[in-house]
Amino acid sequence: MKKSPQEQKLERLLRSSKFSACGFLGTDKRNLWEIIDADAAEIAKAGKTMEEVAARLQEITDIGKAGLGDWVAAGHGLQVSVDDNRGMVPCPWPHRARCLKRITTVKHFRTNTEIRWSDLNIHLIKEHGFFEGRGASFRIEPLVLLSVIFPEE
Amino acid sequence: MGMSMAPLIVPIAIVSAIGAALAASLVFAERVITNYGDVVLDINNGDKKITIRGGGSLLETLTTQKIFIPSACGGRGTCGYCKVRVLEGAGQLLPTEEPYMDDKERALGIRLSCQVKLRNDLKIEIPTELLTIKEYRCTCDEIIDCTYDIKQFKLKFLDGQQINYTPGQYVQVLAPLYEKSNEEVYRAYSISSDPEDKSAIELIVRRVPDGICTTYLFDYLKQGDSVKINGPYGQFYLRDTSAPIIFIAGGSGIAPIKCIVHHMKNTGNTRKSIFFFGVRTTADLFLDKEMTQFAADLPHFRFVPVVSQPESETDWKGTTGRVTDVAEAYLNEQKDASDYEGYLCGSPGMIESSISVLTRFNIPEDRIYYDKFS
Numbered sequence: 051m052k053k054s055p056q057e058q059k060l061e062r063l064l065r066s067s068k069f070s071a072c073g074f075l076g077t078d079k080r081n082l083w084e085i086i087d088a089d090a091a092e093i094a095k096a097g098k099t100m101e102e103v104a105a106r107l108q109e110i111t112d113i114g115k116a117g118l119g120d121w122v123a124a125g126h127g128l129q130v131s132v133d134d135n136r137g138m139v140p141c142p143w144p145h146r147a148r149c150l151k152r153i154t155t156v157k158h159f160r161t162n163t164e165i166r167w168s169d170l171n172i173h174l175i176k177e178h179g180f181f182e183g184r185g186a187s188f189r190i191e192p193l194v195l196l197s198v199i200f201p202e203e
Numbered sequence: 204m205g206m207s208m209a210p211l212i213v214p215i216a217i218v219s220a221i222g223a224a225l226a227a228s229l230v231f232a233e234r235v236i237t238n239y240g241d242v243v244l245d246i247n248n249g250d251k252k253i254t255i256r257g258g259g260s261l262l263e264t265l266t267t268q269k270i271f272i273p274s275a276c277g278g279r280g281t282c283g284y285c286k287v288r289v290l291e292g293a294g295q296l297l298p299t300e301e302p303y304m305d306d307k308e309r310a311l312g313i314r315l316s317c318q319v320k321l322r323n324d325l326k327i328e329i330p331t332e333l334l335t336i337k338e339y340r341c342t343c344d345e346i347i348d349c350t351y352d353i354k355q356f357k358l359k360f361l362d363g364q365q366i367n368y369t370p371g372q373y374v375q376v377l378a379p380l381y382e383k384s385n386e387e388v389y390r391a392y393s394i395s396s397d398p399e400d401k402s403a404i405e406l407i408v409r410r411v412p413d414g415i416c417t418t419y420l421f422d423y424l425k426q427g428d429s430v431k432i433n434g435p436y437g438q439f440y441l442r443d444t445s446a447p448i449i450f451i452a453g454g455s456g457i458a459p460i461k462c463i464v465h466h467m468k469n470t471g472n473t474r475k476s477i478f479f480f481g482v483r484t485t486a487d488l489f490l491d492k493e494m495t496q497f498a499a500d501l502p503h504f505r506f507v508p509v510v511s512q513p514e515s516e517t518d519w520k521g522t523t524g525r526v527t528d529v530a531e532a533y534l535n536e537q538k539d540a541s542d543y544e545g546y547l548c549g550s551p552g553m554i555e556s557s558i559s560v561l562t563r564f565n566i567p568e569d570r571i572y573y574d575k576f577s
Contacts, residue, residue, distance in 0.1 A: 068279075071383040071418040118525060118552050119453070119483050120511045131483075134550045135411045136391075140281040146302055148281065150551070153412060187413035 056144070057082070063142050064183075074142060076185025089181045092192040098200075103192075104176030106199045107167055111154040121157075126201045129157045139170050141177070149173050158198050165190065165198050245326040246270070251334070261287065261325070262316040271336040271433040272329065273375065274389060278317035285316040292325035338433045339364050339374075343426055344403060349489035352410045353455050354421060355395070357403055358430050365401040366434070368394060370466035371441060371459045371546075373574065374404065374434030378416040381423050390416035391436065393548065393574070395458035397465040404432075409455035439548070439574040441466065446544045446570070448476035451530050451557045456549035457490055459574075463546070464497050464504065477505040477533065481526025481553070485510055485517045507533075527556045534564045541565035547573040 053061070061082045064074040078085060093103060114122050114130035124130040134152040141147040149169035157164045168188055174180040175190075182189040239257025244264065246253070253268055262278050262285050265271070274285040283303035289312050296304065300315045319325075341358035349355050360366065368374075375389040396405035411417045424430070441448075441463050450460045457480055464478070482488050487510075494506040509526045513519035522529055534540040545561045547554050554573050561571050 067384040067415060068386065070413045071415050072413055115552060118511075118527070118556055119550065120525065132552070134552050135409075135414075136551065137282065140279075146299075148302075151411060151414075 053081075053083075060143065069139055069142055070187065072185075072187050074180075074186055074188075075183030076187075076189055078183030078185055080183070082180075085181075085183050086179050089192050090179050093179075093196070096193070096196050098196065100175055100179045103195070103199070104172050107154070107172045107175070110156060110199060111152070111167075111169070111172070114154055114156075124156070127158055127160045128198070128201065129159065131155045139168075141170065141173055143178055147173055147177070156198055158201055160201070161197070163194065163198050165195060167195075239322050242321050243324045244268075244321065245324070246334075247328055247331065248326075255321070257321045257323070259321055260317050261289075261293075261314075261319040261321060261327070264321055265316065269338060270329070270334060271338065271375075272316050272333060273391070273436050274317060280315060280318050283315065286313050287316045287319075288312050288328040289314045289319060290326040290328060292323050293319045294322075335367075336433055336436065337364075337366075338431065339366060341403075341430045341432060343424055343428045343430055346424070346426055349407065350487055353487075353489060354408055354410075356406045356408060356420065356424070357396075358406065358432065359403040361429070366404060367401070368398065368435035369440040370394075370398045370462040371439040372435035372437040373439075373459070374406070374432045375436070376406070376416060376420070377431040377433075378419040379431075381419055383418055384415045388415050389433075390414075393437075393439075393459035393462070394435070395461045397469070398462060399465075399469055407455045407458040407461075437574050439546070439572055441472075441546070442544060442570075442572070444544065445474060446542055448474055448546060449530060449534070449543050449561070450476065450478040450546045451481070451526060451549070451553070452478070452547070453481040453526060453549035453553045454487065456547075456553070457494075459548050460546065461490065461493070464494070464501070467504065468497060468500050472501070473503055475503045476501075477507065479507050479509055479526050479530045479533070481509045481511065481529075481549070483510070483512050484514050485519050486514070527553070527560050530557065531560045531563075534560070537564075541567075543570070545571040547571065 064082060067073055110124050110130050111132055113124045114132035116122060117131060119131060119133055121129045121131045132152060132154050134150055137151050138148040139151055152169045153166055155166040167190055171188055171190060181192055241254050242257040244253045244255060255264055260278060262272055262274060272285045272287060274282060280299045293314055297318050300318050303315060304313060340361045342361060343356060344359040345357035347355040373391050373393040375391050378388050380387060392406040392408055394404045395407045408417060408420055410421050439459055452460050460478060488508055491508055498504050498506045507522055509522045509524060509529045510519055511525050513523060541564060543566050545566055547557045558571055562568060
């Protein structure tokens with residue numbers, strides 16, 4: 051499939067270090083749309099939508115915010131810690147969204163799984179269905195994510 | 204094969220020739236049509252007038268003239284820091300600037316200097332303190348691991364340069380092009396060192412995962428490397444009053460407060476002051492010996508490290524709890540806390556929570572000081 055100039059520009063931007071030191075696509079050799087389609091298929095197979103995933107991530111982040119960096123219980127055996135840094139990071143897609151440099155870390159004690167996401171991850175999943183490429187610092191594996199944030203299902 | 208290719212070569216050659224002609228015309232247009240000639244930049248009502256070649260952004264033009272406007276995104280229009288007031292000549296506010304302006308700023312003609320192009324003469328107004336900001340070349344003299352994610356960098360000035368700053372202010376460090384970043388960016392860090400030492404500054408930096416500048420500082424900058432900074436900036440400094448002081452900081456937010464406390468020691472300041480330094484675990488504690496020494500040297504200064512979630516295997520005997528809760532308990536013990544001045548440095552969440560505590564004790568917001576980095 052041929053990519054439009056806008057799509058090519060976006061992919062170049064995502065592979066660059068313009069917004070984060072390692073870029074958004076990491077070492078993933080797949081193109082942007084292959085990554086998005088593969089992750090969307092996993093989410094759909096699990097019976098979830100991107101909106102549901104993003105809403106749950108936001109819900110956990112909101113619980114953690116009250117802890118000011120401390121671990122806080124978030125139910126279902128989850129502990130959450132939210133760490134915010136100064137400054138904002140813009141969404142690489144061509145619109146005006148910007149997110150706080152806030153990182154949420156969640157531990158699921160029963161399965162001993164730890165996972166983290168940024169506010170930008172929540173936006174990227176909700177608005178663009180994008181979990182980042184493999185090897186990127188903030189890549190989230192959809193199935194691992196689902197097992198942590200929906201632990202009872 | 205050669206015969207069958209021949210009909211294709213002619214159209215390819217024609218398309219290539221058209222492409223080349225278009226490219227040449229674009230270069231010509233760039234040089235001639237968009238040549239704005241010389242323009243006059245009038246700063247602060249004639250205080251400084253510069254004649255320069257038009258076409259560039261106001262931010263980069265000012266930088267070439269050694270006038271440094273705070274900017275953390277390298278002029279991409281994403282940080283919103285580089286605001287200046289344009290009195291004449293900038294045209295309409297651009298859509299890229301809209302999200303960063305409130306109604307008052309729009310009415311005043313505030314613009315993002317990275318988005319304003321110099322197409323004609325321009326009159327601008329910038330705070331006079333920005334005119335004193337300079338660029339400095341330094342060498343990285345020392346790197347100390349403070350904790351697992353915080354380092355202290357000592358930058359020594361080259362060429363006999365010295366910096367004059369007010370304790371509490373910050374500088375911008377240039378992260379140059381390196382393996383993981385294909386463009387230069389500036390990031391702001393507070394000065395933590397003794398202000399009496401004008402030949403060097405120290406910065407305390409916490410790693411931001413995948414952050415462009417902190418990745419450079421933590422993983423690439425080595426002792427002896429050269430570093431470019433500019434500054435000083437900021438309105439976070441000790442006010443010249445006799446009010447009692449409450450400092451609240453978390454993590455690397457200790458940096459400007461350490462600098463201020465150095466200054467208090469140097470000047471024999473006798474104001475009643477207490478510093479609540481919050482961290483999550485004992486592994487996050489650092490500079491406690493230095494701060495304890497300040498408490499010994501300054502009779503009216505108290506240092507209270509606060510650990511919110513000490514590890515089970517440590518025998519932490521100090522104060523445990525959330526730093527804002529501990530500060531609140533302290534203010535509660537005061538007969539009247541409303542005469543305090545609050546000095547805050549840390550994450551946006553901690554600052555927000557601290558303001559909420561201080562204002563509950565009737566400390567007015569205009570006596571609560573912090574730098575807005577976001």
